[in-house]
Amino acid sequence: MGRESEADEEIFDAVDRALRKHGYAELTMQDIADESTKSKSLLHYHYDTKEDLLVAFLEHLLDSYEERLECRSAEPPEERLVEFLARFVFTPEDGDREAFHLALLEMRSQGPFNDRIREQLGRSDRLLRETVAEIIEDGIDRKVFKPVDPERTAALLIATLDGARTRQITLGDSNDSYTRVVVEELLDRVIEPILTGDTDLPSLEEALADSDREG
């Protein structure tokens, strides 16, 4: 994938808004056109089917997430890890971010029936796990973390963050703090014990206040 054109960016913004409004299963090309300055027929000129457009949208999401992660790679590993975890916490200011993740969850339940969606899901899983594993390896090299197994630790952390998010978005308002409780417990129970004596964990509150959180 080369650099995206402005036209692509505008289309992906429209897909994002349409997914938040309509979810995935019911989404039509017309819904996307309604959120865009492009007509439905122009969308079809660029993308044959709704599936083509959504696969391109997933690729775009992963590309930009990958870029953002790379920008951070010079920071101290303990800071990167807390920032990574903080991105999974939903706060009341997050607006329709839950709606967005709910649409992604619908797409995920289609993964096993759709090779191209599954391919993007697999890429997302590898990106998340490799990012965490790489942060942990870096921390072990710098003697910030004890020598745990980076891949297994990453699998544990990603499963936990994913599960907390899924439960928060599917259970509704009564569980506002599910992701926050789980991230706090992960920090206390899984991350703190692997810190070497010299390291302090950065505060979750600061990481949450950081403006560059996941969209």
Added chain:
Amino acid sequence: MGRESEADEEIFDAVDRALRKHGYAELTMQDIADESTKSKSLLHYHYDTKEDLLVAFLEHLLDSYEERLECRSAEPPEERLVEFLARFVFTPEDGDREAFHLALLEMRSQGPFNDRIREQLGRSDRLLRETVAEIIEDGIDRKVFKPVDPERTAALLIATLDGARTRQITLGDSNDSYTRVVVEELLDRVIEPILTGDTDLPSLEEALADSDREG
């Protein structure tokens, strides 16, 4: 909910088989009738809509899960906890159990748009979390576990187990051992550290070999 009739049991078995074959979004009353000795019109006599039947099916699942959990409540808490975790591990012998959980995941992504489904999801979340919290409280009382916060520990464990399962079922074959890796790490990293000196953790392998695993 009183005791279920044999007719109900047979209908719920048909729903179970139909969900594994067709998933949730595409499921029709005819698909369920095809798996049953009942006709579609007889199904409609008992349940006005597909939604009515699926909500009753979710209630039935939760009722039987609740019953099974109650049967165990006299066992040592460390055994109950390992058994609870083992139920989330997928093994190659599980057959179409992944297909079943995938259908449930589709239903979950509908939760926020459907009050009655959300109500059952909320009940399921409370049942799982309260069960784990109760096992941990029992363990603290019996000096098997250190005095951790039972509710927060339960939230952490349930999020992790749920996330591992979701990733395993949505990512396909290449991740066969996702749930096993995560459960092993949970045992080593979260459960072992809260054991008091006198307690040994039962083996996961034995709990997996136990026949009474989740369907």
